Amino acid sequence: MKRFLWWILLPLSLSAVEGERVYERKCASCHQRYIPVETLMKNFMEHNNTLLHLKAPTVNQLAYRLKQRIGDPKGDKDMQLMEVQSFVQDYLLYPDRQKSVCMPEVLSHFETMPSMRGKVTDEEIEAVAEWIYFYLPPQKEAKVLTFVDFGEAKRVAKRTGKVIMIEVTSPTCHYCVKMEKTTLKDPEVIRAIHRDFIPVRVDVSRQKLPDGLKWSMTPTFFFLDCDGKVLKTVPGAWMKEDFLSILEEVVEAKGVKR
Numbered sequence: 001m002k003r004f005l006w007w008i009l010l011p012l013s014l015s016a017v018e019g020e021r022v023y024e025r026k027c028a029s030c031h032q033r034y035i036p037v038e039t040l041m042k043n044f045m046e047h048n049n050t051l052l053h054l055k056a057p058t059v060n061q062l063a064y065r066l067k068q069r070i071g072d073p074k075g076d077k078d079m080q081l082m083e084v085q086s087f088v089q090d091y092l093l094y095p096d097r098q099k100s101v102c103m104p105e106v107l108s109h110f111e112t113m114p115s116m117r118g119k120v121t122d123e124e125i126e127a128v129a130e131w132i133y134f135y136l137p138p139q140k141e142a143k144v145l146t147f148v149d150f151g152e153a154k155r156v157a158k159r160t161g162k163v164i165m166i167e168v169t170s171p172t173c174h175y176c177v178k179m180e181k182t183t184l185k186d187p188e189v190i191r192a193i194h195r196d197f198i199p200v201r202v203d204v205s206r207q208k209l210p211d212g213l214k215w216s217m218t219p220t221f222f223f224l225d226c227d228g229k230v231l232k233t234v235p236g237a238w239m240k241e242d243f244l245s246i247l248e249e250v251v252e253a254k255g256v257k258r
């Protein structure tokens with residue numbers, strides 16, 4: 001019963017963040033993330049895995065099969081998630097082809113998965129199983145930053161453990177505009193921000209900064225936790241590499257879960 005409640009109360013997206021990291025560290029060496037189903041079928045049915053040389057089923061395959069084969073596919077999602085979590089838990093510790101949910105035509109190309117006993121904690125298994133369960137095929141990569149207002153940012157920060165990043169800017173600020181056109185348009189920077197931060201943009205020519213934050217120059221970047229506590233203040237415009245290191249420092253200092 002205790003376990004049951006814990007699952008229900010755990011904010012979903014918090015463990016989603018962590019689940020992806022568990023996957024990257026402990027599963028990605030064998031399980032690729034996403035390959036379109038048609039390509040997979042061609043690979044397995046027509047080419048005997050010589051097209052893709054996969055080492056294990058992909059995450060999109062696992063997600064699909066787990067949802068189809070464990071518990072009641074039409075029933076309550078939370079309930080099915082719990083059943084999937086306990087299946088994955090059991091399979092990781094005691095892999096056994098008799099229990100497999102994947103298609104035999106797919107599995108015939110693989111050895112049985114080695115047991116991960118001692119290599120992965122219960123918490124990590126729960127998180128990674130949840131991440132797999134809710135796995136969605138990749139969306140088109142964002143080409144621009146998605147800014148939200150401060151209230152929304154606080155709510156998302158609370159839910160996800162991400163850091164709020166407030167950019168203090170103004171249209172008459174030459175260096176702000178320059179940075180917005182270069183560094184803040186860079187795909188790698190956009191990816192890094194969307195992964196660990198919630199960006200808020202405040203144009204001080206027409207908006208006030210929240211919660212008594214004080215700025216002396218533009219641009220300035222404030223990094224805050226979900227309670228609005230300032231973790232770091234970074235004045236000035238930055239080139240890509242330097243800005244990426246700043247973001248990394250904030251992530252490390254805060255201990256953002258990955």
Ligand code: HEC
Nearest residue numbers: 026027030055056057095099100101102110111112113128
């Ligand atoms: C050393 C390679 C390897 C690693 C690391 C690995 N797996 Fe696997 N896994 C496999 C192979 C191969 C299969 C397919 C054969 C099988 O089902 O045993 C598989 C199958 C599975 C299945 C499906 C079982 C079924 O019903 O057929 C799940 C779920 C799974 N892995 C989850 C994970 C998770 C989660 C991790 C990381 C914590 C992980 N695996 C790490 C190789 C690996």
